[in-house]
Amino acid sequence: MNRLLSPIVAFALVLLCVSCFHAKHAYASDRPAANVSLDNLSIRQLENRLVEIDSQLGRLASFSLRGGIGAIGYRSNWRRPPERKEWIEIELDKEYLIDEIVLVPTLWRDTHRGFQSDGFPQAIRIRAGTNNNPKGKVVAEYNLQDKIEPRIGPLVVPLKQIAASWVRIEATRLSTRAYDGKRIFQLAEIIVFSGLHNVALRQHVATSSNSKDRVGAWDERFLVDGLMPYLMDSSEGNQSLAYVSRFGEQPSLYLDLGSQRKISEVHLHAVDQGDTVPQAYAGDLGIPNRLKIEGSDSEDFANAKILLDYQRTNINDIGPIMMWRIPETTCRFVRLSAVKPEPTTQDVSVGNPSGDIRIGFAEIELYSDGQNVALGKRAFADDPPNPGDRSPNALTDGKNLFGEILPVRTWMHELAKRHDLELIRPLVIKELNRRYASQRIQLTLVTWLAAFLAVGIGVTFLIDRILRTRQLTELRIRFAADLHDELGAE
Incomplete structure (x- = not known):
């Protein structure tokens, strides 16, 4: 019995070694160089890594x-x-x-x-x-x-x-x-x-x-x-619709910062242009050809100081977020005015032949020492809004059409992080698939090996039983012959 099992066990060990080598070869082949760092991670660690990546992507700004x-x-x-x-x-x-x-x-x-x-x-x-x-x-x-x-x-x-x-x-x-x-x-x-x-x-x-x-x-x-x-499409916060004033000869927007602040930077977020394809506007809705931003210590702007006098030359001067650094100026009240409006084809098409225009933004940010001091402050316009109109509070609520407005540095970090995670995510998935395929190969070979061993052991026991039966028959014949010889001798 042992002599019969030894070759079978030896062959099974050889087959197991071959299967392991084949599985290892299948796992190691065609591996991208950028994926080498994933070799030291177990399947459980790779699965956790994929869950972690998906969780982080859900919290980052989108492209x-x-x-x-x-x-x-x-x-x-x-x-x-x-x-x-x-x-x-x-x-x-x-x-x-x-x-x-x-x-x-x-x-x-x-x-x-x-x-x-x-x-x-x-x-x-x-x-x-x-x-x-x-x-x-x-x-x-x-x-x-x-x-x-x-x-x-x-x-x-x-x-x-x-x-x-x-x-x-x-x-x-x-x-x-x-x-x-x-x-x-x-x-x-x-x-x-x-x-x-x-x-x-x-x-x-x-x-x-x-x-x-x-x-x-x-x-x-x-x-x-x-x-x-x-x-700027952050993953946090609820959306806010931009404020656009009524048509006027020189519409203005006002902000009350609550106390005197040293303003050194202005960020203006353009009105959301809509998500239709194509868009209804060229991107300049609510942005006048000339924009004057003034600061003052009093609400009547008796001692107004010019913070920015912006003259738009063409469509390339504007975008979703327009930023300017300005000489540091101390003020409490800020006024944004559309100056010298000019009639456009668009004005006539919307029933505004006089050339009156509107002014509006998704958000107005005024920075002092890196902090947006306009956030949450009171904003108002020349004319109070009618029921159903967009509220001027949208100018300082810290949100745009997509949600929360992020500091520029945070925004850039989140986009860079998203790039890195979206680059490594398919590599992790590919590595997991390779590991799963390797496991399937090993499982298949081990299954066949177990079946072979089972059959081999069954055949071995059958052969052993046949041999033992034959030996027993031979012994009986020999005993009968010996008994016959002994009886004949007596």
């Missing part, structure tokens, strides 16, 4: 992209040699302690993969310095192994706090643009943070080359205009 017409960003000249190095340099108005830089890609609608970055460099080097240090120092660097493109979300570059009066972005390896495959350097926006302040906003920009187009959607000044290809 809601702009529509309509507007500024796109910066594009280098493509006629230069492809091996060239392109650069962008932002001159700050003074020396700041900067701690983070955000690079926002220009986006292209790919017919197969959807929206993707276009002309975002494959490798970059970031330098920063002061007027006394024109060469500066390298504060961050990304190479091909970092795989920073393609992407939809912004690239957030954390820095050790450093004093800088200029920042230079060097594209050390260019990527190709989707349109014609030419190597080029493109960006939609550059944000330089000093704490919560974007100190690069509307500062002077110099570039190695510039491919300006005739429609005016590409220019280096769009790198620091605060306009990005995204709509």
